[in-house]
Amino acid sequence: MSLFWRIFVLNAVVLGAATALLLWAPVTVSVPVLLTEAVVLIGGLAVMLVANAALLRIGLAPLARLTRRMSTVDILRPGQRLAVSGHGGVPALIRAFNDMLDRLERERATSAARALSAQESERQRIARELHDEVGQSLTVVLMDLDRAADRSADPGLRAELAQAQETTRASLDEVRRLAHRLRPGVLEDLGLVSALTALTTELADHTGLVVRRRLESGLPRLDEQTELVLYRVAQESLTNVARHADAAGVDVALTGHEESVVLRIQDDGRGIGLAHEGAGIRGMRERALLIGATLEIGAAPGGGADVSLTVPLHRVGGDHAAHQDPARR
Template sequence: MSTAPVPALYWRILGINGLIFAIGTATLALAPVTISSMVLLRELPVLLIGLAVMMLANALLLRASLAPLSRLTALMARMDSISTGDRLVAGESGDLFHLVDEFNSMLDRLEADRSAGTAMVLDAQEAERRRIAQELHDEIGQTLTVALLELKSVADRAPEEVAAELRGVLEVVRSSLDEVRHVARRLRPGVLDDLGLTSALIALPADFTGGPHVRRDVRTGLGDVGADAELVIYRIAQESLTNVWRHAGARHAELSLRQDPDGGLVLRVADDGCGPPRRAGAGIRGMRERAMLIGAQLTIGAADGGGTEVRLVVPPRDERRGQAPARS
């Protein structure tokens, strides 16, 4: 890091003080103003004016030169682990522009490293979800299917009093099989891979039963959204609906996805429940991290008429930054 700002500021303060003292000395030496060994009352204003001029010049210099430090302090106070793009303008930083440049460069490096690390973690998470979903479908799902068929065959040939009990066990196994398939779909939505984002969002509310009624307004013909953005949008919609079911106490919810004229996408999930959370949990932090990876803006606030609104604004594909985990 450059050490130029400190010497520059030091010599500037030293120079202005020396200039003030030189002017004061020249004034006393050349002007018809004298100071007695015992300062007289009529001479006191001269000293006070000189002192006031020196203090004012120093105050103005230090205020102008050190003003960026207060802006740096304010920026550091409002920074958090997932905020991005907040920078100081180096051209307005006076003597400390080198410090501001280095601070902005440090934030750029930290954000790049954080984005790369988060992308790797989420990529590994998606790969693990896919593996678990595949094992649930291929191993446990197939085993339960075989058990279901065997129980049905045995129940058909068993005496009536035994068959009744077997049919009860049959229903338990069938319910377990449905739950395994449901969990596998939540872990890795095959409809997103096979049919795309629009169909996946339309089918998403079916994964949540016994909760509020969801009105869907998902536009078709979105064009080439990109695999990274599709996965981010789907996961944020999924987490938002999960929060509605678990925490909102809502009767109605709305899921919408539309495309702006400039090619950007806007996802909106709103409900009429108890309102926004007072603090962000792991789910909301995960949503913010996913949005950050593609340069999208995520806001969570109060919906019109009460409840909570989650809004994700995804820029056009050629304006996105970062790299989200691709679907593997």
């Protein structure tokens, strides 16, 4: 029975009961209406309205649940589905909504994969240009300044050239650091653990944060895409700690379990509170969806932020792992 006919029948039952009561009840209506008769009629009307409201609430309860879920659903948090229940056209509507979420999640994952692939390609191109073009140009400038300083007999000029050399050398180091952040060559050459070690060491050197590492070396084999997602999530999390957390220390752990690999980053800063998720966190959620992982962001025991990325091993095993170079482990 469709939703229309269900509502129609509910109202027909109420009105039929009221009609039967008027036909066969030993109650008559006088002209003019007496007070006791008015009380009976108003009481009957109130009973009909209450009964009708209760029946409609029961019949439309699944639609209310569907409305609440539609207003809160987030396709970056997959698996949010409604249990199919109710009668009439309600189950069909809920199933259609669940199917729509399935299609949206698949399409979002596909588009995110293309976007992130293009983003990584662009990162590599920029890193290559920084290293090959800007880096080499600064190296040439540094060599020219060094030769000019050796040839100059003026102590004041030599001091200025030495200052220019230091500025150029610092700029060259910054270009190399940016190129390294855009394209982590150590990840491709030595693997995830070495890349995370280098990342945390660089963070400690540049920010003064106390970084405590617990990186297991005997992890299961991970494909390149999964390693890249783990690295980027760690990179974004540590960047957020350095910029916004006002923390003194941060713990970075990479552990392997029977069915998953878990990356966890906890700081002792101000925490996330009720802050709105920005582009960085949304980007981490998209990367997690790309490999079927689960990203959880909450409060750390010490009051800071706790970022946890859980990668199921059934997603990263199989053919992907079989083609990975064992030397990278």
